[in-house]
Amino acid sequence: MTDKTTILFFDSGVGGFSVYREVLDLLPQHHYLYAFDNEIFPYSEKTEELVIQRTVSVCKKINETYPLDLIVIACNTASTVVLPALRKIFDIPIVGTVPAIKPAAQISQTKHIGLLATKGTVKRPYVDELIHQYASTCQVEKLGSTKLVEIAQDKIQGDSVDLIALCDELSKWKNIDHLDTVILGCTHFPLIKDEIQICLPQVKYFIDPGLAIAKRVAYLLENVKVRSKSETKNLIFCTKQFEIQNKFMQSLKNRWGFEKLIVLNLDE
Ligand code: DGL
Secondary structure (H helix, E strand, C coil), X not given: CCCCCEEEEEECCCCCHHHXXXXXXXXXCCEEEEEECCCCCCCCCCXXXXXXXXXXXXXXXXXXXXXXXXXXXXXXXXXXXXXXXXXXHCCCCEECCCCCHHHHHHHCCCCEEEEEECHHHHHCHHHHHHHHHHCCCCEEEEEECCHHHHHHHHHHCCCCXXXXXXXXXXXXXXXXXXXXXXXXXXXXXXXXXXXXXXXXCCCCEEECCHHXXXXXXXXXXXXXXXXXXXXXXXXXXXXXXXXXXXXXXXXXXXXXXXXXXXXXXXXX
């Protein structure tokens, strides 16, 4: 046993890997747990109440066995609604992932930007507030998609990407020549950034918040007192047993560094 900071990442699926990979790169020395709520994936069109309830339950459940030092909600759809509830329950830093409107507005030369997120995220008042505050000088397009989330999830789980379906989903933006900046407002989307770029060749900047979140985590950890004498193995949790392709299982271990996949029982 060693003293290591235990950090939990949470998402509906594997989207949070796009944040986790940046944190792991910057801070490889910590104890990482990753939980995904595959029982009700995707979150895109789920009610706010359900997303809050599930996120809170999973985080609480894991904290019972693995006392947590910091939580990263690596999901925009959840972060835009659940952060106040989590901060009430947990006395540790809670880091959220919300659409990076401000950097997008700053970098855009045409001042015409796109928010690509889930159907839930594009509707949130929280996001309108961010746009009002930081992008009032820009024309902002919003596109909410569940399909893209599924495509990204399937890709990471070992399937090939259907580029026609992907471009079809983005067709609304295809002819907007001035759209030079797109905010990847769902953590699944950095995982299919290259494919999105093929469908939207006019876009110069894709805003992926992963690295900024990693820096935020590093900053917050400076003042965290490690509460757990944690195991050193990195673990991944899901909420429902599923048929897992061999290739995905291998990549969880070799690419993402998780020793074991554990199915959580939220009813216990
Ligand atoms: N990856 C999540 C996000 O950042 C949620 C995707 C989903 O389940 O719809 O919004």
